[in-house]
Amino acid sequence: xxxxxxxxxxLLIINSPFxxxxxxAQLSIEACYEKAMANYPxxxxxxxxxxxxxxxxxxVARAWLPQIQFSAxxxxxxxxxxxxxxxxxxxxxxxxxxxxxxxxxxxYGATIEISQTLWDGGISGAxxxxxxxxxxxxxxxxxxxxxxxxxxxxxxFFGILMCDAMLEQNQLFQDELQRNFEKISVLxxxxxxxxxxxxxxxxxxxxxxxxxxxxxxxxxxxxxxxSAFIGENLDENTSLQKPSAEFTRSTQxxxxxxxxxxxxxxxxxxxxxxxxxxxxxxxxxxxxxGYGNPGLNMFKDGFTAYYIGGxxxxxxxxxxxxxxxxxxxxxxxxxxxxxxxxTFLFNTSLSKSSKENxxxxxxxxxxxxxxxxxxxxxxxxxxxxxxxxxxANVTDLMREITAEALAKxxxxxxxxxxLQAVYGxxxxxxx
Numbered sequence: 001x002x003x004x005x006x007x008x009x010x011l012l013i014i015n016s017p018f019x020x021x022x023x024x025a026q027l028s029i030e031a032c033y034e035k036a037m038a039n040y041p042x043x044x045x046x047x048x049x050x051x052x053x054x055x056x057x058x059x060v061a062r063a064w065l066p067q068i069q070f071s072a073x074x075x076x077x078x079x080x081x082x083x084x085x086x087x088x089x090x091x092x093x094x095x096x097x098x099x100x101x102x103x104x105x106x107x108y109g110a111t112i113e114i115s116q117t118l119w120d121g122g123i124s125g126a127x128x129x130x131x132x133x134x135x136x137x138x139x140x141x142x143x144x145x146x147x148x149x150x151x152x153x154x155x156x157f158f159g160i161l162m163c164d165a166m167l168e169q170n171q172l173f174q175d176e177l178q179r180n181f182e183k184i185s186v187l188x189x190x191x192x193x194x195x196x197x198x199x200x201x202x203x204x205x206x207x208x209x210x211x212x213x214x215x216x217x218x219x220x221x222x223x224x225x226x227s228a229f230i231g232e233n234l235d236e237n238t239s240l241q242k243p244s245a246e247f248t249r250s251t252q253x254x255x256x257x258x259x260x261x262x263x264x265x266x267x268x269x270x271x272x273x274x275x276x277x278x279x280x281x282x283x284x285x286x287x288x289x290g291y292g293n294p295g296l297n298m299f300k301d302g303f304t305a306y307y308i309g310g311x312x313x314x315x316x317x318x319x320x321x322x323x324x325x326x327x328x329x330x331x332x333x334x335x336x337x338x339x340x341x342x343t344f345l346f347n348t349s350l351s352k353s354s355k356e357n358x359x360x361x362x363x364x365x366x367x368x369x370x371x372x373x374x375x376x377x378x379x380x381x382x383x384x385x386x387x388x389x390x391x392a393n394v395t396d397l398m399r400e401i402t403a404e405a406l407a408k409x410x411x412x413x414x415x416x417x418x419l420q421a422v423y424g425x426x427x428x429x430x431x
Contacts, residue, residue, distance in 0.1 A: 026241035029423065032153050032230055037146050039231035045142050053135035060127045064117060072110040080105055081298070103299070109292025115312070121280025122273070130270035137263035143256040149229065150427055156226040158420045160240055163219035165412040170212045173405040177205045180384070180401065184394060187387070197394035204398050245415075245422050253348055254430045261341040268330050268337070275326050281315035348428060355425040362418035369411035376404035 037043065080103040181201045187193035220236060227234045287309040295304035380400040386392035 026239045028241040029157050029243050032157055033150050035230035036149050036153050040149050042142060042145055049135050049138045053131055056131045057128060060124050063124055067115045069113045074108050077105045109290055111288055111290035113288045115284055115286040118283040120282050121277045123277040126273040126277045130274060133267040133270040137267050140260035140263040144260050147256050153229060154423055156222050158416055159222045160219055162416045163215050166215050169408050169412055170208060174208045192390050200394050200398055243419060245418050247422050257344050261337055264337050268334050272330055275323055278319040279323060281313055284312050286312050351428050355421050355428055358421040362414050365414050369414060373407045376407045380404050
């Protein structure tokens, strides 16, 4: 019976939304990255880029559909075509009374033309590649802008971790002051301390509480900003998972900016194919049907229907006039992108080296932090004994207690700065 109750209670705890297991769930920095990038408004641009690309590709594909053109006209001519033959001057009696038919000065007609491209010189294929390359470049640009969101998340995430560590240390500091306040109060009752000594401890307690309040409000502000980035409500009870300071060294830089530069170069290559395609001839079929007065027979009076069909060759050789300049412009733009990429890699390599030096610096500093704290603690305990023995004053003791607390805060600061440097390096090389 006892075992059955235990099983039921265990199941209730596990399935409860307010269970103990749920309360220990921690939010990692990697999860914050994913949530922030998914929640950032700019991510909606991906869908717009995809739709714009599909619309453009659809328009290019429809260029291969039969093209239909309708036209109609009504005209009046100031003069008409005449055949200069006077049959009365011809010495043939049978032709003496003949007259050449005359065209009407007013003419009417309506035509519909259907054309089908057989070969467009490769221009449609080149345009498709250009559209795809432009879409990829736009998406790469969005990825670059979204990548900057990670830097903001880093600042907020480690800012909250810093506040948590300092609040914990501040609480320990307040506990330390409270213990000394109680000791000094006992000494004052025994005539070994005075009210000024008690007031000195109270002043440090009030300062510690003020510092606690200040850190708490800073944490609240960081949580509100991080909540806005990841799209989730984070309160003061939110627990962040402290990341590891270990990382795998890598010399390879795989930032999204490099993909953006490559996409821009592919866009220029696609544009170059368009230039070549513009220089090629185009072949196609056409069919024209019409109804008008006159028809194809100019001398036949009255409205008639007619049609014309055939194969058409068109070649716009004016493209040769500007093809060289367009090619030179593409080469110039290609050189600009190559320089931008080299500059980015140079600056990123410098930043990488700087952050690697920071990591080594903080690792060395942390090695001596524990020793400093131990020495400060030893001096403090020695002064505590002297104060109890009446050979030292409370002011000196407060100074050493504060010095020990500052040494512990320095260690906390160095630990968080080390983590920031590690994750800053990871962001720098996108590791």
